[in-house]
Amino acid sequence: MNDLEVRLGRIVRANPDLMHVMTTVRGLGLNDWRVFSGAVYQAVWNDVTGRPAGYGIKDYDLGYFDPDTSWDAEDVVIKQVAAAFEPPFRDIVEVRNQARVHIWFPDRFGEPYDALPDTDTALSRFVAPAFSVGVRLEADDTISVAAPFGLEDMFDMVLRPNPNRPLAKGWDKVVASAQARWPELKVVP
Template sequence: MSDLERRLADIVRADAGLMHVLTTVRALGLEDWRVFSGAVYQSVWNAVTGRPAGYGIRDYDLGYFDPDTSWDAEDVVIRRVAAAFEPPFRDMVEVRNQARVHLWFEGKFGEPYEALSGTDEALARFVAPAFGVGVRLEDDDAISVAAPFGLEDVFALIIRPNLHRPLARGWDKAVANATARWPELRVVK
């Protein structure tokens, strides 16, 4: 584990909300799961900028991978995860089967999306390297980290486009939203 991964694990452990989500989801025994996106990178931004844990976090994105790409199978997992949480977390944990993303992504975001072979593979397709970070609470209580672009950008408060994909249709909105809450961020194009 690198120094930045250890630092990220410490930040995650210090965030009671994020740990609650990780602990609850681990108990569900989902296949190939991660909590990723805003709940993770925003926790780092909060720690780096001295904001309280949980500041600005609106939801917890939970990805898992099940080769059954039917809506019915995903709906069963969505309902199961929701039943595991009390409010407000019940409404804040957003579950998506990463094996299904290619079925709806182009219709929603206007760009093609090849099928994935696992949850961690999705992180390399996020719109910014700083956003492509996921964590999981393992059975031995270790926090495993997946970050295909590394953790340098997220800890340096840098947002830059993912050069391995077209500039996202909602890029400007995502950047404006982030910089409004964390004005210390530096946007690099």
């Protein structure tokens, strides 16, 4: 584990809401799960800028992997996760089977999306390296980190497009939304 992974682990552990989500989800026994996106990178940005732990966090994105790509199977998991939480978490933990993303992504975002082999591969397709970080609370209480582009952009508060995909539709909106909450962000074209 490198220094930034250790630092990320400390930030995650110091965030009671994020730890509540991960502890609860760990108890559900979902396959190949990660909490990722804003719940992770925004927690880091808040730490780096001295903001409160929950500032700017709108939801907790939870990915898992089930080869059953039926909507019915995913709906069972969505309901299982919702039942494990009290409000407000029940309404802000957003669950998606990563094995199904290729089914709905093109219609929702207007871009092609190849089927994924696992949850961690999804991170390599996120719109920015700073967003491409996932964490999981393991059975032994360690926090595992998946970050295909590393953690530097996230900790340096750098937003740059993912170099392995076309510029995401809505990139300017994503950047504007993030900069409105964290004006310290550095945007690299």
